[in-house]
Amino acid sequence: MSVHAGDAQAGDQAYMRLALEQAERARAQGEVPVGAVLVRAGKVLAVGHNQPVQSCDPSAHAEILVLRAAARQRNSYRIDGGTLYVTLEPCAMCCGALLHARLDRVVFAAADPKTGAAGSVLNLFDYPQLNHRTQVQGGVLAAEASQLLRDFFAERRTAHKSVHQPLRDDALRTPEACFADLPDYGFAPNYCSDVPALDGLRMHYVDVGPSAAQPCVVCLHGDADWSYTYRHLIARWQRAGLRVLAPDLIGFGRSDKPKRAALHTLDWHRQALHAWIERLDLQRVLLVGQGWGAEIACGLPALAAQRYVGMLLLNGAPDAGPHLRAADPASGRAGALQKTRESLAAMLQHAFPELQPRELAAYLAPFPDAGHCAALGAWSAQAIEASTGPQALGAEQSAAQVPLVQGAGKTVLLAGARAPQGLRARMQSWAQQTRLGAELHLVADAGMWLSEQAASRVDQVLMGLV
Numbered sequence: 001m002s003v004h005a006g007d008a009q010a011g012d013q014a015y016m017r018l019a020l021e022q023a024e025r026a027r028a029q030g031e032v033p034v035g036a037v038l039v040r041a042g043k044v045l046a047v048g049h050n051q052p053v054q055s056c057d058p059s060a061h062a063e064i065l066v067l068r069a070a071a072r073q074r075n076s077y078r079i080d081g082g083t084l085y086v087t088l089e090p091c092a093m094c095c096g097a098l099l100h101a102r103l104d105r106v107v108f109a110a111a112d113p114k115t116g117a118a119g120s121v122l123n124l125f126d127y128p129q130l131n132h133r134t135q136v137q138g139g140v141l142a143a144e145a146s147q148l149l150r151d152f153f154a155e156r157r158t159a160h161k162s163v164h165q166p167l168r169d170d171a172l173r174t175p176e177a178c179f180a181d182l183p184d185y186g187f188a189p190n191y192c193s194d195v196p197a198l199d200g201l202r203m204h205y206v207d208v209g210p211s212a213a214q215p216c217v218v219c220l221h222g223d224a225d226w227s228y229t230y231r232h233l234i235a236r237w238q239r240a241g242l243r244v245l246a247p248d249l250i251g252f253g254r255s256d257k258p259k260r261a262a263l264h265t266l267d268w269h270r271q272a273l274h275a276w277i278e279r280l281d282l283q284r285v286l287l288v289g290q291g292w293g294a295e296i297a298c299g300l301p302a303l304a305a306q307r308y309v310g311m312l313l314l315n316g317a318p319d320a321g322p323h324l325r326a327a328d329p330a331s332g333r334a335g336a337l338q339k340t341r342e343s344l345a346a347m348l349q350h351a352f353p354e355l356q357p358r359e360l361a362a363y364l365a366p367f368p369d370a371g372h373c374a375a376l377g378a379w380s381a382q383a384i385e386a387s388t389g390p391q392a393l394g395a396e397q398s399a400a401q402v403p404l405v406q407g408a409g410k411t412v413l414l415a416g417a418r419a420p421q422g423l424r425a426r427m428q429s430w431a432q433q434t435r436l437g438a439e440l441h442l443v444a445d446a447g448m449w450l451s452e453q454a455a456s457r458v459d460q461v462l463m464g465l466v
C-alpha cells in the first residue's frame with residue numbers, strides 16, 4: 001500500500017498534536033513547555049515532557065525521557081525505524097542521544113535559535129561521520145509550539161516582576177521569615193502588582209488546583225485575619241478538584257502594608273480585587289467572604305456580573321460593619337480592634353479559645369510590630385464605611401440591591417449561632433430584602449470564625465453551589 005504525501009503530512013501533524021499536549025502538561029507544572037512523542041510502525045511507543053526542574057535533572061528533556069521509556073519497552077537502546085516528534089528543535093545533548101538511538105526521523109515544530117542543534121546553531125545530523133541515516137524535518141505546527149513558549153515566558157516574566165516589585169516608600173513588607181513553617185499553610189506564594197488599581201503595592205494570593213477548573217472559588221478574609229484562616233478549606237476544595245484562590249487584602253497577610261491608614265476604604269479594596277480578578281481573567285467565580293470579607297464580596301459582582309456564579313457569605317452582609325465592630329461579649333467579639341499585635345492576639349484568644357498556640361502565632365505572623373498593623377487600626381475606624389457608596393451596596397433601597405444579588409448568582413448566608421445578635425438580624429433582614437432567594441442558615445455551636453469553627457458546614461454549603 002502506498003502512502004500519499006498528504007497522508008504523511010496529516011500523520012505528522014496528528015503526532016505533533018500529541019507532543020503539544022505533552023508540552024501543555026510541562027507548562028502546567030512550571031516547566032518550559034516542550035513535549036515529545038516516539039512513534040514506530042504506526043504505534044506510539046512513548047510520550048513525555050520536559051521536567052528538569054521538578055526532577056532536579058539537567059538531562060530530563062522531553063526527548064531523553066521518551067527515548068528512555070521506548071528503549072526500556074523494546075529492551076534495546078536502538079529504536080530503528082522510529083520517528084521522534086518534538087515541539088522544539090532538539091539541543092546538542094538530545095541530538096546526540098537521538099543519533100545513538102538510530103532513529104529514522106526526527107520531526108520538530110519550532111526552531112530554537114539559541115540552542116537548536118538540528119540546523120539553527122549547528123546541525124549534528126549533518127555530519128556524515130556521526131550520522132548515517134536520520135532525516136530531520138522542522139516546522140510542523142511551528143506556530144502553535146512557538147506561541148506556547150512565548151506565553152510561558154511572558155507569564156514567567158510577569159510573575160518575576162511581581163515577586164521583585166520594589167516596595168513603595170510609604171509601605172512595609174512583612175519579612176518572609178515570619179511565614180516560615182506555619183501549620184497547614186504550605187501554599188506557594190503568588191503575587192500581583194501589575195494592575196494600576198494596586199498603585200505599586202504588591203498583593204499576595206494563594207492559588208491552588210487546576211488553572212482551568214470551573215467554577216473557581218475566591219475566598220476573602222476579614223479585618224482581623226488573612227488567607228491563613230481558609231487553610232483547611234483551601235486544602236479540602238483543592239482535593240475536590242477545584243481551583244481555589246485566597247488573596248490577602250492589602251495591609252494583611254503577605255501583602256504590602258501601607259503606613260497610611262487612610263488608604264483603607266471598602267471601595268479601594270473592592271477595586272483592587274476587581275482588577276486582580278480581571279488580570280487573572282477568572283471565570284465562573286464563587287465568592288466566599290467572611291466578616292468584612294463578605295461585605296467586600298457583595299460589591300464585586302456589580303463590577304463584572306458575567307464573572308460570578310454564586311456567593312457564600314459567612315457572618316457578613318452589606319452594611320453589617322457596625323455589628324462587626326460593636327463589642328459583643330456573648331460572641332467573644334471584643335469590638336473595635338486597636339492597632340497593635342497585642343490587641344489582636346487578645347481578641348483572637350477571646351473569640352476563638354480553641355486556637356492552638358502555633359495557630360495563634362500564625363494568625364499574628366503578618367503583624368510583627370505596630371508599623372505593620374496600620375490596616376487593623378484603619379478597619380476599626382468609622383471611615384472604612386464612608387466609601388461604601390449608596391449605589392454600591394444600597395443599604396435600605398432594596399431596588400439598588402437587586403442587580404447586586406442578580407449579578408452574584410445563587411447566594412447563601414451562614415451565621416454563627418454565637419455571632420452577635422445584631423449581625424444575625426442584619427443578615428436576616430438583608431436576605432429577605434433581596435427577595436431573590438438568598439438563603440440564611442444558622443450554624444449551631446459556632447461564633448465568628450466559621451472558617452475555623454464550622455469548616456465542614458461551610459464545605460458542604462459550597463459544594464452545593466458548585
Ligand SMILES: [Zn+2]
Pocket residue numbers: 061063090091092093094095
Ligand atoms: Zn534537549
